[in-house]
Amino acid sequence: MNPQLNKDGELQHLLTTEGLPARIVRDILDRAATFLDVAEGREIKKVPLLHGKSVFNVFFENSTRTRTTFEIAAKRLSADVVNLNIGSSSTSKGETLLDTVDNLCAMHADMFVVRHSQSGAAHLIARHVAPEIHVINAGDGRHAHPTQALLDMFTIRHYKKEFHNLRVAIVGDVLHSRVARSQIHALTTLGVPEVRVIAPKTLLPTMVENLGVRVYHDMVQGLKDVDVVLMLRLQNERMQGALLPSAQEYFKNYGLTEEKLAHAKDDAIVMHPGPMNRGVEIDSVVADGPRSVILSQVTFGIAVRMAVMSMLAGGKQ
């Protein structure tokens, strides 16, 4: 049984883009488009869809940026929002993850937005909570970050209109990236015929091609004629553990520069989930250049998260 759908095949939780039916993905993107107006066209940036609902942002791993976008999304839906940075409180006192969740349930949470450093944490919580409570995975270990992937799909659709004629390249640390895994599943679900990953062998997981991607180790070949370039963040700690020799060598081979980007299609767009390491995975000239849509991603991210939250807890629109 798919743990994120209810018995009627509707979205109960959003845990991963893997196995998420294409119709639900399209519903989320369509609904997000209507929410863009809420932010842009109106005097009052609120709709009452989640009025009276309590959304708990439970972050076991710190992330000001993602937490803030969820908070804004929930508030624009008129929900009451509680932010908890658990990393620095309960677990250090010995409370288990599910104890924490039980306590928050007792405070009548309607929805949890969860980030955790361990893969599968959101699934564990979703299995545990009562059926009227919804869980949104805001990133679990290396496993999944579905709202990021969905906002990326929204951005791609905004600029490219269709998915069935695209060539998309994902560049960087796929091994440690929950974003990359969720992007791959979302892109293949939406019918993108060619998804590429470009990385050195130390940053690719075993049998990654079984996820439905083509593997490239050379940026020039991998970027040739692509429509969309999805850059991944490279954590500084990857320079340890014999994964990479240096940030300089990485940038030379896998950093996105104007020169390398010239091999992509003329109208290719460049995306990045943020926060960027300028000069490590991406050159500032590209990040701030005309083909970068990175700031649009941030704007669209709020609309997409509103769409997901309202779909889970707000009933039919």
Next chain:
Amino acid sequence: MNIHIKNGRVIDPKNHIDAQQDVFIDAGKIAGIGSAPAGFVADRTIDASGLVVAPGLVDLAARLREPGYEYMATLESEMDAAVAGGITSLACPPDTDPALDEPGLVEMLKHKARNLNQTKVYPVGALTAGLKGQELTEMAELADAGCIAFSQADAPLTDTRVLLRAMQYAATFDFPVWLRPQDSFLAKNGVAHDGEVATRCGLPAIPVSAETIALATMLALARDTGVRLHICRISSAAGVDMIRAAKRDGLKVTCDVSMNHTHLSENDIGYFDPNCHLVPPLRSLHDRAALRAGLLDGTIDAICSNHAPVDEDAKQLPFAEAEPGATGLELLLPLVLKWAEQDKVALPDALARATLHPARVLGLDAGHLSVGAVADICVFDPAAWWKVEPSALKSQGKNTPFIGYEMQGRVRYTLVDGQVVYQG
């Protein structure tokens, strides 16, 4: 007490018996098969119509969690589970707290187990002090206290010079050394097989080469030292091939596999089922097929429960943080039967892998029903179905990947030294 087990299907792999026969037990020993010895008068008669009468099972790996981990399980609870599973002899690994590295600890364990009058417990002593992989233990003293072999359990022994010395020293006294092959650098932080499932789930992975590299080291040192080497919990197809080749070359090596690995694969992890967080990790379907083939062709000598009861709280965590291990004593027999049925293995051949062959690995005169042998017997109903549920398990550990499975084969009587110690 004289016991007459009548009308059962007697299966004894050693003596090639598979027939409806009566078994007569006198003074704790098997006094007759087929016909009663002269003057035999039964104090008790067990009607085994429709049941199989087999040697008691011999389990090469059962953690009883004493001393040190009584919150996970106790000797009492796990011995109840063992007899309910038809297991009459078991070896327990030394990874208790403290580790079984001092004769006093081993004597205490043996003493406590003996007083329970149930399954016979054969402790495996620590190969190095505290399982730290640095200093040798007093193996001769530990053997006097009752250790039947020496092992690192799942603790790493990275220093190959220490491993060489440990094997040399053990070989001096002809003590067997039991090792689970895993390179600790390649396995570092890993919780799942390095394959498609770990990639999809984003779980830190352990490659097959972690097993084969360690195995190559162990086999090379066993060749040099002449030690009797037993390889524990082999998990990969490549590992099975290496054992097969080593045996062909005449090396004194034996090998076991966990029942979890002959029945499950990485795919069973599903949506991060912490019950499938096991050591070694569940590998691919290809590996599972090779493990089954190796068990059948004798490359792998024995199938074991790898019983490792874990308390509930330690499992209700994200996959990687969940304590590895699963309860198994009560599932060994049904899973051996399931393997036999699925792979069309004759029942006596299948049972041999859980009775006679592991007894040989242990160097025990057990696992058979010869006249004059100790009457350690398992009488089971091969047709009885039951559902694996926490309430159906006597083990204090309720976690197993097989929760919810329907199993065929239920123990009706377990006899140790001719005494009925379990009746179900």
